[in-house]
Amino acid sequence: DADVTQTPRNRITKTGKRIMLECSQTKGHDRMYWYRQDPGLGLQLIYYSFDVKDINKGEISDGYSVSRQAQAKFSLSLESAIPNQTALYFCATSAGGTDEQFFGPGTRLTVL
């Protein structure tokens, strides 16, 4: 079984809808991250969490919110989706700041 899973893998939605992307991990890591990747570009940090009670905004947090329900679960919400949020979203985990990040398979989100 995969160490980091994301659901759904693909989602098409309409402008103004609320969307939740979910991430689960079995690595036992405290640190979890949400990234966004636009076509042909690098990854940008949306939110990160160092433990259940510690959640922080990343570079591009506007329009997004997160919830850390447990050590193993970190969800990303788009309260009112807009077309320029169409992108590939990755969840990742790590044991520490200088440790490798393990990525989920990604969620491809299309907002019409």
Place this chain on the structure above:
Amino acid sequence: QQPVQSPQAVILREGEDAVINCSSSKALYSVHWYRQKHGEAPVFLMILLKGGEQKGHDKISASFNEKKQQSSLYLTASQLSYSGTYFCGTPTGNQFYFGTGTSLTVIP
């Protein structure tokens, strides 16, 4: 804040070597390298830490110049499987910034 990588793209024949550079405007305390195949998740290659410690892939080498705020990834005797986009990344404060990416294509 985003590290800048060069070149943006490179095409190699199998067996050739390549160097990918990563440069930051901020002080570097560690540099991560990842490879991403099209449509897939990034995969860890290696981490370089201040003081020279390295963790990661035993067939890929890299350098880390703290004073110049630069890192380079060395791919030798390239194989078809090396194709993909390479990203450097670095923690700055509590955040993490990935570089602009380098697309590498290895052809037979």
